[in-house]
Amino acid sequence: MNNNLLDPHQWVNAHADYLYAYTITRISDEEQAKDLVQETFLAALEKVNSFEGKSSERTWLTAILRNKIIDVYRKKSSGLVNIDVSKAEQEQADFFEPDDGHWNSEYAPKEFGIDNYDPIVNKEFNQILLKCMQKLPALWMSVFTMKHMDDETTDVICAELKVTPSNFWVIIHRTKLNLRACLQKNWI
Amino acid sequence: MEALKKITHNCKKATFLIEKKLIGRITLREHIELRIHLFGCGVCRIYQKQTIKISEMVRQLFHSSVNRDTKLDDNFKKDLQERIEEELNKN
Helix, strand or coil, X not given: CCCCCCCHHXXXXXXXXXXXXXXXXXXXXXXXXXXXXXXXXXHHHHCHHHCXXXXXXXXXXXXXXXXXXXXHHHHHHHHCHHHHHHHHHHHCCCCECCCCCCECCCCCCCCCCHHHCCCCCCHHHHHHHHHHHHCCCHHHHHHHHHHHXXXXXXXXXXXXXXXXXXXXXHHHHHHHHHHHHHHHHHHC | CHHHHHHHCCHHXXXXXXXXXXXXXXXXXXXXXXXXXXXXXXXXHHHHHHHHHHHHHHHHHHHHHXXXXXXXXXXHHHHHHHHHHHHHHHC
């Protein structure tokens, strides 16, 4: 019944690079990513007895890591939240006219050839996209990452990051507004 | 058209609905309002096209990067496995 076994003697060989790559796309800080990989293995050692063999070793380790990453998101978004969120909100304060909500012509979306770029092929565009994402406030980045990278449901994200559903949609909207504006500004 | 646009939606609300529709659900009423808005607003049509593309690109980027050659250095890995062995020997 329990087909999967754990072999901690092979953990680093078999999974460390994978777990590191998984972390670095979600937390763009190399030192912190390394720490998280190490913490994951050590935490896993303490619960080897609770491993039921229902999932593969890698899936099990990744689940432990995922929880650690969400802890980091939570910590990051609770501390300086007011400063970086209000800064990001400031950036989009002029996007729309205050009276009727129409686009301010200076910030209005215009074609900039985004349709023609494949981030996998176009490294330069890729870099700009990453940079624009890293400028997002920690909370926005956390919500956005969980949604687009891990396809988490809205309920899960709201529960884990302690945001209300209506705040979730506001964050998604604001994140996209800033991200799109950042791409338009830096790519043209 | 201009008057109708004002009544149905402003662009701030329209872009909000575009985002909500993209990963969640909007009501039938909101659907109709958004359609009317987009019919009359070329800027928001561009926004919609671009934001869909950005979501796709972000997803692609995230998934491709798991396979890319981000590797830990060998010394770190050696130390890490030693640390694990140490813990194993404790028990």
